[in-house]
Amino acid sequence: MDFSLTDSERRFRDELRAWLAANDPGPRPEGDEASFRFRREWQARMHAAGWVGIHWPPEYGGRGASPIEQAIFNEEIARAEAPRFANTIAIEMGGPTIIAHGTPEQKERLLEPILSAEEIWCQAFSEPDAGSDLASLRTRARRVEGGWSISGQKVWTSLAHEARWCMLLARTDPDSTSHRGLTYFILDMRQEGVQVRPIVQITGEQEFNELFLEDAFVSDDQVLGEVGEGWRVAITTLMNERSGLALAAQVDVRRAFEGLKRDIFRHGHDADPTVQERLADLHIKVEALRLLTYRGLADIERDGFPGPKGSLGKLQWAAVNQEITDFALDLAGPDGVAAEAPEAYRFLRARANSIEGGTTEVLRDIVAERVLGLPRAR
């Protein structure tokens, strides 16, 4: 292990650091919509300077950045306290899936607007009766002239109200029941057959949506990968989700931890030995998260794709973020549970961490079966 930068890594860091220093994003607006617009503009600005999707190959608008440069990128974003990109789902999941499985025409048409945030993406895999058991999904795609007609219901679709495109998994073989017979579609969200209904979540916000599909049309050239091979394509998306998002999300967690520490020291909570001990254990878990994510990068460098060990990072991320928000809420006392208290909001929002992007239970199954080699649970 060597965390010292090589000359070229240092050049990369210095260039980014200088750019971030010269480009102040300005004050963060309040509210979901304003904040989304703000992050979208910020992404467009960083893209104009070539700083979005740096891990994508240069021919698709990236920099072909190594996993280590990705790590440096995330470190610098954290250091500068820069906003997150608006189109993260597409940068980390949709784009890499298209790069791996898409046709030249799909790449030509779809990739650039992902990086520039001109076209926002959403993902529709889960259904009311197919959550962790994703392969049992029931949304149907029926063969029609020139493409497919899709009907069914999807759920937990973030950004559906902003999105132009949707990564969608549907059943093309009506006689199939499991992961066979699924196909991966790129669905145009701007059509009659797609109805978006917001879900008010535990925080009172509307971040997720239900998606009602009634004869929504997808043309043949919007099928990603082969018909019937959707599961294999979806695995690319999910693997990228767990490792790629963990890399970005661990930065957010560390920022939250910095905030928590600042709070503890300003208020002198650390005079209390139990606070000291809890703080120390949390520091260790945050460090472990950072290092586990980096060691996952070494796997990607060696194998060319994220492996099942990436699940460890996601597991750790969920636990750590929940613990940070819980600790902050405890320390805030009665003020923390006041109606508009940020501590209460973050605590409530963090409940999703161990559910979204693979529940903690499913991820433990993956670690047990695919990393430890234990017999299958089912």
Place this chain on the structure above:
Amino acid sequence: MRFDLTDEQQAIRETVDRIFAERLTPERTEELVREESADLELWDELCELGFAGLAVAEEHGGQGLGLLELGLVCESAGAALAPVPLLANAAAGLVLEAAADQATRERLLPGIADGSAPGSVALIRDGRDRLSIDPERPGPLLVVERERAAVAEGGEAPPARPTIDLMRRYREVSAGAPASPLPGDAAPAIDRAEILLAAELTGVAQRALDLAVAYAGERHQFGRPIGSFQGVSHRCAQIMLEVESARSIWRYASWVDGAEPEWLGLAASSAKVAAASAAVSATTGAIQVLGGIGFTWEHDIHRYLRRAKVACHTFGDVTSHRRRIASHLRRADDAALAAAGS
């Protein structure tokens, strides 16, 4: 940056793993436990191959390698619970390198590098160290209190202090015994020794996990291997997360030592606490997975549990380390604030 081991580091680990697997057969281990004895034949073999002086400078007969390489050997030794004075000797070498004058280094380091006069360390708190690791052969005793170190040579060996650890012997060292003070700051060396102990505990935790996973794959109940039940498999997955966390943190700490010495204390305390917690949860968790057999004297697992618990109090205890982490974090925050204000 690189986040995995080099080929050379990988080779070191494979070599020691093989030696431990070959020499420490269940029968041999049983014999050593019965006789309450270290394995000095194994120690001599390790010394012959240069592992005793891995991090001692070449001019003093060592290999001149780093803390990471030394840690890898300690991790393997922890996984095998190898009854050799590797850790004590390495720690003594580190204290001498950090705190001794040239003449003392020249006189004592060669015996540490070739293992003929293995060193040991006593970390004095409240006037004594009740868990100073026995070097198993006469050699220099480094008595450290805060940043001051002194070396005791010859004289009467400190009294033995029997513990629950069946694979390592300890002594009780009191401050005030005759010893010659050393001029340098010994505190960083103690931090390095804590990193080595963290590496050892990572090995302890890893082996406990391996034993649990192997058993969970073989043992059948209700017509299925017990590892197919999530109550068992999820426990193993959680232990793996802790083991990999501990491993990441001690390895990172070994890098901090060379590259960012101002953060050595924080990194070393973090490594110790992470590894001690992982070792305790892995060994207690493994016993639960093993069920009745894990509660027997015959099964290896209890030796690992014993080591894990004793190590929580070897060198600095985990509670003080947690407090120290908090105070380091406060210091870092104050420094950041001062930098922002100026």
